[in-house]
Amino acid sequence: MSALAQRLEHGLNETRILILGAQVLLVFGFAATLMDGFERLPEAAMVPPALGLAAELAVVVRRITDSAPLAAAGAALTLLLFLTCWFGVGAGGSRRAAARRGRRAA
Numbered sequence: 001m002s003a004l005a006q007r008l009e010h011g012l013n014e015t016r017i018l019i020l021g022a023q024v025l026l027v028f029g030f031a032a033t034l035m036d037g038f039e040r041l042p043e044a045a046m047v048p049p050a051l052g053l054a055a056e057l058a059v060v061v062r063r064i065t066d067s068a069p070l071a072a073a074g075a076a077l078t079l080l081l082f083l084t085c086w087f088g089v090g091a092g093g094s095r096r097a098a099a100r101r102g103r104r105a106a
Helices: 003-034 036-040 043-065 068-105
Strands: none
16 A cells, blocks of 8 residues: 555544544533533533633644644634633523523413
8 A cells, every 4th residue: 555545544544533523522512411400510510611622623723734823713712602602692591591480480
């Protein structure tokens, strides 16, 4: 097998592993949000997953572009996006759900 064929096969295998890892992370994320106990988690419990995902993106961007500032900016934007979605959108949904429960009880 030629060196190019070996490199292509290695790259495809690595891509398959990365896709599988991303699928596992998404499934765990969806499973956690759909569980009954998710609403009882303290808000601070959502910070470590956001930091982990931002750090993963920083590693990927750094490897692809070989630019530390671009990797840091991408990680910061990803962290901001996740925290905004989890705390901003989630808090709005919790308020609406609490208002609905209050109307039903009355």
